[in-house]
Amino acid sequence: MDAVDAAFDPWSPEFVADPYPAYAELRATGRAHWFAPTRQWLIPHYEDVSALLRDRRLGRTYTHRFTHEEFGQEPPAAAYEPFHTLNDHGLLDLEAADHARIRRLVSKAFTPRTVENLAPTVRRLAAGLVGDLVSAGGGDLQAVVAEPLPVAVIAEMLGVPEEDEERGRLRPWSAAICGMFELNPSEATARRAVEASIEFSDYLRELIARRRGEPGNDLISSLIAVEELTEQEMISTCVLLLNAGHEATVNTAVNGWWTLLRQGVRPDPEKLSTAVEELLRYDTPLQMFERWVLDDIELDGVTLPRGSEVALLFGSANRDPARFGPTADTLDLTRADNPHVTFGAGIHYCLGAPLARLELTSLFEELLKQAPTLKLTSEPTRKPGYVIRGFEELLVEI
Ligand code: HEM
Numbered sequence: 001m002d003a004v005d006a007a008f009d010p011w012s013p014e015f016v017a018d019p020y021p022a023y024a025e026l027r028a029t030g031r032a033h034w035f036a037p038t039r040q041w042l043i044p045h046y047e048d049v050s051a052l053l054r055d056r057r058l059g060r061t062y063t064h065r066f067t068h069e070e071f072g073q074e075p076p077a078a079a080y081e082p083f084h085t086l087n088d089h090g091l092l093d094l095e096a097a098d099h100a101r102i103r104r105l106v107s108k109a110f111t112p113r114t115v116e117n118l119a120p121t122v123r124r125l126a127a128g129l130v131g132d133l134v135s136a137g138g139g140d141l142q143a144v145v146a147e148p149l150p151v152a153v154i155a156e157m158l159g160v161p162e163e164d165e166e167r168g169r170l171r172p173w174s175a176a177i178c179g180m181f182e183l184n185p186s187e188a189t190a191r192r193a194v195e196a197s198i199e200f201s202d203y204l205r206e207l208i209a210r211r212r213g214e215p216g217n218d219l220i221s222s223l224i225a226v227e228e229l230t231e232q233e234m235i236s237t238c239v240l241l242l243n244a245g246h247e248a249t250v251n252t253a254v255n256g257w258w259t260l261l262r263q264g265v266r267p268d269p270e271k272l273s274t275a276v277e278e279l280l281r282y283d284t285p286l287q288m289f290e291r292w293v294l295d296d297i298e299l300d301g302v303t304l305p306r307g308s309e310v311a312l313l314f315g316s317a318n319r320d321p322a323r324f325g326p327t328a329d330t331l332d333l334t335r336a337d338n339p340h341v342t343f344g345a346g347i348h349y350c351l352g353a354p355l356a357r358l359e360l361t362s363l364f365e366e367l368l369k370q371a372p373t374l375k376l377t378s379e380p381t382r383k384p385g386y387v388i389r390g391f392e393e394l395l396v397e398i
Helices: 003-007 013-017 020-029 046-053 078-088 096-110 112-135 141-146 148-158 165-181 187-213 219-226 231-244 247-263 269-282 321-327 353-370
Strands: 033-035 040-043 138-140 288-293 297-299 302-304 309-313 395-397
Touching: 003 020, 003 033, 040 046, 046 309, 046 321, 078 165, 078 187, 078 231, 096 112, 096 219, 096 231, 112 141, 112 148, 112 353, 138 141, 141 148, 141 247, 141 353, 148 165, 148 219, 148 231, 148 247, 148 353, 165 187, 165 231, 187 219, 187 231, 219 231, 231 247, 247 269, 247 353, 269 353
Parallel strands: 040 309
Antiparallel strands: 033 040, 138 395, 288 309, 297 302
């Protein structure tokens, strides 16, 4: 076993619980590490992650330029076709003209101004959910507060009716699909993702048909009205928005509160935005993002050849002392210079960043106000996932 395999073990619970010492080792020993188990180049430094996110020689897909054969890759297994059809037609997994066309349309719904207009609703929802936790004397902060807020907000924005029983399935569908973003997913994970992809797609196909007949004041209706998306692109982009619109926000809120409770610190309510940025940096909920190398890249004397894959280690980049100084591994809720990569960079930069920030500051503000004596009642159980990193629950008392 070489140094990389010894340090980087994304399937081990100990590594998932605290990947940061391993990242430090990777940063100390090179800029691009070949990781044989996933056949990827691991990139641990801030400067490289940040530059490669903006580098057009990389892509989330290669199919806009090459066939699978030309790129030296097997086509996706036929049994997993429903998952790939769904995933590959969404905004995040498109490149070039298709990406630009859909991003232009969808970004109209996520401008800072639109999000600002949502602020009173988000704050009211957050106040109500935290109120429920407080009146119960505590409970699972994740299930009672952190999950319902972003799920309700993104469902409302897209126009998923509250009375549709499928609203309750958004979270389990998303979890099943997100299993495929972990490294080397198992057959069982793939089967669950395929099943969820079929059910989720069927539901959205039916909802889109309903909105065609009865347009509302929601994103699905406006995407139908512009007539620039195929039905598959619409379904895939809506699933992406519904999943991306809550998954990482839930984990940031819960990872963040766990950090605060463990370290016995609280943000200054007057400087909440700065504190939320630091929690996003300190323990990013999305630890890595992958890219295909479309044209050879030289990095520190190593050639990353066309057809290979890089794994950009966001969690490591955010703790790199070369960018964040000697306190990179310290939680500093007043950190002023904080250009973390948690929301990515370049053409796929997170469309939902203003919304996520609004939801997080609203939740943190209400918890600080209504539950100033919040305590952990037990150590939470981690979910096994490394790429999307979070807890099963966060049990607290008031
Ligand atoms: C703390 C919460 C969030 C985090 C950490 C996060 C992080 C990210 C990252 C890192 C990317 C880029 C991935 C890449 O470059 O490969 C991304 C893309 C995206 N995010 Fe978020 N996100 C969050 C919340 C949201 C929310 C609330 C939405 C709401 C709709 C959202 C929608 C999207 C979309 C649509 C994309 C794809 C953009 C594109 O490909 O052009 N995200 N997010």
